[in-house]
Amino acid sequence: MERTTYCGLVNESYLEKEVVLKGWVQKRRDLGNLIFIDLRDREGIVQLVFSQEIGEQALHVAEELRTEFVVEIKGKVRSRKDDAINPKMKTGKVEVEVHEINVLNKAKTTPFYIEDDINVSDDLRLKYRYLDLRRPEMQNALIIRSKITQAVHRYLDDNKFINIETPYLTRSTPEGARDYLVPSRVYPGHFYALPQSPQLFKQLLMGAGFDRYYQVARCFRDEDLRGDRQPEFTQIDLEVSFMTAKEIQTMTEGLLKAVMKMALNVEIKTPIKRITWNEAMDRFGSDKPDIRFGMELKDMAAAVAKMGFKVFDQTLENGGQVKAIVVPGGTEKYSRKQIEAKQEYIKRFGAKGLAWVKVTSEGFSGPIAKFFDEEHVTTVKEIAGAKVGDLILFVADTRKVVADSLGYLRVAFAKELNIIDENEFAFVWVVDWPLFEYSEEFHRYIAAHHPFTMPNEEDVELLETEPHKAHAQSYDIVLNGYELGGGSIRIHQRDIQEKMFKALGFTKESAEKQFGWFMDALDFGFPPHGGLALGLDRFAMLLAKKDNIREVIAFPKNSKASEPLTNAPSKVATKQLDELGLEIEETN
RNA sequence: GGUCCAUUGGAGUAGUGGUUAUCUCGUCUCCCUGUCACGGAGAAGAUCGUCGGUUCAAAUCCGUCAUGGACCGCCA
Numbered sequence: 001m002e003r004t005t006y007c008g009l010v011n012e013s014y015l016e017k018e019v020v021l022k023g024w025v026q027k028r029r030d031l032g033n034l035i036f037i038d039l040r041d042r043e044g045i046v047q048l049v050f051s052q053e054i055g056e057q058a059l060h061v062a063e064e065l066r067t068e069f070v071v072e073i074k075g076k077v078r079s080r081k082d083d084a085i086n087p088k089m090k091t092g093k094v095e096v097e098v099h100e101i102n103v104l105n106k107a108k109t110t111p112f113y114i115e116d117d118i119n120v121s122d123d124l125r126l127k128y129r130y131l132d133l134r135r136p137e138m139q140n141a142l143i144i145r146s147k148i149t150q151a152v153h154r155y156l157d158d159n160k161f162i163n164i165e166t167p168y169l170t171r172s173t174p175e176g177a178r179d180y181l182v183p184s185r186v187y188p189g190h191f192y193a194l195p196q197s198p199q200l201f202k203q204l205l206m207g208a209g210f211d212r213y214y215q216v217a218r219c220f221r222d223e224d225l226r227g228d229r230q231p232e233f234t235q236i237d238l239e240v241s242f243m244t245a246k247e248i249q250t251m252t253e254g255l256l257k258a259v260m261k262m263a264l265n266v267e268i269k270t271p272i273k274r275i276t277w278n279e280a281m282d283r284f285g286s287d288k289p290d291i292r293f294g295m296e297l298k299d300m301a302a303a304v305a306k307m308g309f310k311v312f313d314q315t316l317e318n319g320g321q322v323k324a325i326v327v328p329g330g331t332e333k334y335s336r337k338q339i340e341a342k343q344e345y346i347k348r349f350g351a352k353g354l355a356w357v358k359v360t361s362e363g364f365s366g367p368i369a370k371f372f373d374e375e376h377v378t379t380v381k382e383i384a385g386a387k388v389g390d391l392i393l394f395v396a397d398t399r400k401v402v403a404d405s406l407g408y409l410r411v412a413f414a415k416e417l418n419i420i421d422e423n424e425f426a427f428v429w430v431v432d433w434p435l436f437e438y439s440e441e442f443h444r445y446i447a448a449h450h451p452f453t454m455p456n457e458e459d460v461e462l463l464e465t466e467p468h469k470a471h472a473q474s475y476d477i478v479l480n481g482y483e484l485g486g487g488s489i490r491i492h493q494r495d496i497q498e499k500m501f502k503a504l505g506f507t508k509e510s511a512e513k514q515f516g517w518f519m520d521a522l523d524f525g526f527p528p529h530g531g532l533a534l535g536l537d538r539f540a541m542l543l544a545k546k547d548n549i550r551e552v553i554a555f556p557k558n559s560k561a562s563e564p565l566t567n568a569p570s571k572v573a574t575k576q577l578d579e580l581g582l583e584i585e586e587t588n
Numbered sequence: 589g590g591u592c593c594a595u596u597g598g599a600g601u602a603g604u605g606g607u608u609a610u611c612u613c614g615u616c617u618c619c620c621u622g623u624c625a626c627g628g629a630g631a632a633g634a635u636c637g638u639c640g641g642u643u644c645a646a647a648u649c650c651g652u653c654a655u656g657g658a659c660c661g662c663c664a
Contacts, residue, residue, distance in 0.1 A: 027624075034621035051621065067614090086624055109615060112599055119600055123656050176664030196664075223663040348591075348660050441662090450664040504664095559657060 001072050001102075008044020010091050014077040019096060021046070022104070024134065025069045026114070028062070035062040037098075039073070040114075042139055047086075047095040048073060055099035062098070068107035068114065074100040122550065127564040129555055141552045144263055145540035149216055151262035152236050155255050161214040161238060166201035168194055168218070174514055175451055175504070177221035180231070188581030194220035197533060199450060200518055202239040203490055206529035207521050214238040216536065225559050227548045228482060228538055232557075236485070236539075239531030245473050245489050248530050249274075249429060252477065252485075256427065263543055266425060272477070274429040281399070285323075285407025287433075290481030292426045293419050295410045297323045297403070300394060303379040309371040311355065315396035322396040325406050326384050327413045330391025331358040336366075339391075342409060346395070349404035355394040359386050411481060422545070428478050435459070435470040436503070444505040449474045451500055454489040454530070460496060467503040477534070479542055487532025494522040 004020045026038035026045055037048040050062040054075075065071065075098035086092035111128055112120045116137045125132040132138055153163070172179045172193035179193035195201075197219045205213045217237045225231065240248060253270040260266045273291070280289050283296045300322045304312045312322050327334070343354035357364035363377045372380065386392050395405045414420050435455050436445035445467055447453065455463065459470040474488035491497045497519055501511035512519075540552035550556040557563050577584065 029623050029626050030620085031623060031626070032620040034623080036623050036626085038624075047624070049622085053621090081622085084622060084624090089624080092624085109598065113614080121594095121656065124599085173664090177662085199664090221663060224661085226663085227658080229663065345659090447664050452664090560655090564656095 001074060001100075003072075006043035007039050007041045007046040008090060010046045010077060010094060010096065012079065012093060015079055015094065017077055018074065019077055020072065020074050021048075021096065022072045023070070024107075024114070025065050025067055025071065027067065028065050030063065033059065035059065036095075037062060037065060039071070039096075040134075044090050044136075046091040047089070048075065048098045049078075049095050050098055050101075054097045058098050058101045061101045061103065065103070066107065066109075068110055069103055070105040070107070072102050072104055073098045122558065123564055126550075126556070126558055129565050133554065138551070141540065141544040141546060142554060144544045145536070145552050147263040148259050148536065148540055148543065149236075151259040152214075152216065152255065154262075155258040156212075156214045156238065159212070159251070159254070161212040162210050164205060164210065164213050164215060166195070166198040166205075166215065166217065170195050170201075173200075175447065177223050180220045180222045183580040183582055185579050196221050197235060198237055199452065202237060202531060203452065203529065204518075204521055206239055206241045206492075207524070207526045209241075209527075211241045212238075213240075213531075225557065225561055228541070230537065230549055230553065230556055231561050233549070234536040236534040236536050237531070238533070239529060241527040241529040243530060245431075245475060245530060248487065248489075248532060249475060249477075252487075252532055252534075256477070259539070260425065260543075268425060268427065272427045272429055274431050276432040277430055277434065278432070280430050281403050285403035285405070285410060286481070287430060288476065288478045288481055288483045289407075289428065289430070290411060290414075290420070290426070291428050292421055292424050292480060293414050295325050295327070295414055295419075297325055297406050297410070298384050300324045300380065300383060303376065303383050304394075307371050307373075307376055309355075309368060311353065312394075312396050320396060320398050321402045322394060323402050323406055324380075324384050324392050324394045325410050325413075326386045327391040327393065327417070328419070329389050329417070330413070331360070331389045333417065334391055339393075342393075342412065345412075346405040346408060349408065350401040351395055351397055351405040353395075354405070354409075355396070357392050357394075359388050359390045359392065361388050364392075424480075425542070426480055427484075430476045430478055431474075432456075433472050433474045433476070434468070435472040436467050438468065442505075445503060447500075447504060448472065449486065449488055451504055452488075452490045452497070454491050454496070455500075460499075463496075463499040463503045473530070475532075477532070479539070482538050482542060483535070484538055484542070485532055485534035487530065489528070489530035492522060492526045492528050494519050497522060 001020045003022050005014070007021050007023050010019060021039060023039040023041035026040040029036040033052055035050040037050070038045050039048050050059045052059055073096065075096040077094050078097050080093060080095055110131050111124060112118050112131070114131060114134045116135060118135070169182060169192040172181065172191060177196050179196065182192040182194065184190045184192060198215060198217050202213050215237045217235050218232055219235050220232050222231060223229070243251070250271065253272050257268055257270055260268045277287060280287055283289070285297050301316055304322055305316060306313065315322055339354065339356055346354060355368050357366045357369050357372065359381065363369070363374070364372050380392065384392050393406070393409055395402050397405070434448050435453065437448045439446045449472055454473045455470045456473055462470040472488060474486065476486040477484045491500060498511065501515065537549040537552055541549045544552055546552060555563065555565065562568065
């Protein structure tokens with residue numbers, strides 16, 4: 001029997017026609033000598049009918065069917081009587097009267113239901129991922145992902161980008177994330193590293209004159225996982241020669257527009273808004289701001305100075321910040337206890353406390369309300385933009401702690417109060433990043449983006465004098481509070497690249513040893529270039545409206561970096577280790 | 589490396605020291621010709637994650653470990 005259509009596509013155009021369908025039994029409703037089966041495939045569900053009148057043999061087979069049996073059927077499409085129409089089903093106006101059926105395979109009772117909105121642990125879902133992936137919402141998520149990559153290939157091909165693969169077995173480089181290492185059999189004691197990104201290879205392709213490169217590339221980083229981080233993930237990676245940062249951004253906007261149109265049929269407005277890194281930190285307390293709502297951070301230094309509240313006064317005297325956000329209508333919705341729970345939470349960002357007042361018609365109320373006289377109340381309300389019934393939250397600390405804490409609270413309260421429009425896609429460019437950040441761990445500056453990022457032209461000389469003041473020609477594209485991607489103009493001149501490594505604490509010798517092979521390439525007429533990489537997993541997650549990238553990866557790792565279905569990683573045979581010249585030191 | 593949370597039939601859960609361990613769904617048997625959350629009758633299914641402690645008595649209190657989840661660190 002050859003399939004004539006998908007279950008989910010059976011509609012009135014097939015009326016009175018014979019169809020052959022193949023699929024899984026979603027549900028059996030056995031009324032005795034009348035049996036209904038919901039048959040499911042990737043396109044949806046259609047109702048099958050079995051009775052003595054339609055076919056006695058088929059009816060007997062239907063009696064034995066159970067959930068998730070795989071069957072093929074031949075039957076005639078009939079319209080349902082008015083009172084039997086199911087408006088909740090796409091195929092609800094029709095049904096298939098089955099006169100021939102074959103069971104292609106039986107199924108044990110599944111550990112969870114094959115339907116949307118199941119309430120089971122991720123662990124169980126991953127262990128039976130092939131069942132989990134039968135669920136319509138998982139199929140939709142992966143279909144959206146597929147549409148995104150299709151749109152990317154089409155758009156970039158149309159724009160003369162050349163798709164080139166780069167190695168997965170490559171060289172370990174210092175800086176950046178921890179590498180996944182692959183031992184070499186041919187060179188015992190030597191290791192390949194899986195790429196954290198194709199960064200240097202794509203730059204070399206610019207040196208090779210390809211001018212416009214792209215790749216949907218798998219990347220690997222051996223760091224701990226998060227909801228939006230997997231140890232292997234996919235980047236839409238691109239690089240171009242002879243374009244400015246602005247030109248690259250404009251071209252990326254074209255790509256984003258095409259993807260949004262093809263994947264979701266959503267039109268986005270371009271050009272996409274740009275804000276500087278400084279502005280993002282000041283206004284949103286985040287380098288990846290969610291701009292779908294307000295509740296921006298307000299500088300309260302002027303309003304609360306010399307008020308007699310020690311915490312604020314001392315922070316300001318020590319060069320810190322006092323900033324606040326307003327929680328609209330927060331007075332009634334939040335108890336002291338709930339606010340204190342939030343205070344507890346932000347301690348992980350280093351905050352020592354969370355000061356708050358409730359705005360009442362008489363002024364402020366709450367534990368620190370007594371420090372505010374009438375004038376302070378007026379100024380604070382004005383600067384914060386608060387009105388009666390609002391809750392004002394203050395954090396006084398260093399710039400970083402204030403930003404992390406209020407940045408978190410801003411999003412947390414907005415989510416709880418449901419003031420974020422879930423149907424909005426708010427893109428924003430964050431530009432003009434610092435070139436370096438100080439690492440407490442290494443007691444030196446590290447690259448904020450990566451060591452191949454070009455400083456702003458006027459900041460090049462700062463590399464040798466005050467590197468921490470230098471800003472980069474780098475840019476991140478942010479969507480709904482997630483870092484969707486980022487890129488930069490790269491260094492294409494050897495002397496600047498050498499200065500960069502020096503600023504990062506490399507000696508001339510170590511830079512030469514680690515990256516000499518790359519810097520040599522810059523000597524041979526290397527074009528100015530730049531590029532960008534988009535996180536495909538995050539992009540798919542946001543378009544599929546999921547809150548974890550596991551939901552858009554067919555076979556992801558769990559939060560402990562293992563894979564419950566295949567039980568990877570696993571131990572290997574001693575013989576394998578011997579071939580690699582490796583010995584395992586048992587620890588416990 | 590750290591903090592917090594969870595772990596009870598196949599799934600989801602109730603259960604604050606003494607219960608025949610609760611309920612819902614599912615599973616199995618029988619009945620049922622218009623169901624679509626089908627309905628009705630009945631049945632099976634749990635050493636309450638592990639090890640140890642406290643107690644006359646532990647699913648329940650304490651500790652260990654394990655597994656999972658969220659987060660901090662980490663993620664050029």
